[in-house]
Amino acid sequence: MYDVITRLGGPSKVARMLGIKPPSVIGWGGRVPPDRCPAIERATGGEVTCEQLRPDVRWVRVRDPSWPHPEGRPCIDVAARAELAEETCNALRRPGSAVDPARHAGDGGPPRVAVHA
Helix, strand or coil, X not given: XXXXXXXXXXXXXXXXXXXXXXXXXXXXXXXXXXXXXXXXXXHCCCCCCHHHHCCCCCEEEECCCCCCCCCCEEEECHHHHHHHHHHHHHHHHCCCCCCCHHHCCCCCCCCCCCCCC
């Protein structure tokens, strides 16, 4: 992701583009926060898309003729995120999984997580 920030002119230029301070951009550690992606997409005229910045986020497009991307304004599909979180939790609760409620010490505390090296 540093390549994208470098391609956009570095942390100072990206910060000016977003109206924030350069240390904030540096603090991202090269990973643009999802809520900053649409502003970068707009500032670059759609040259850099949200999907390019954060391919791990499920983006949907809402028609908006004023937006530089031909498919419209980017939005995070929060329903998909909730479904994925629920699926992950359910998978982790299956017997024998890394987070199995039966694996607690019986002290009323949280389940123990098995860590495999």
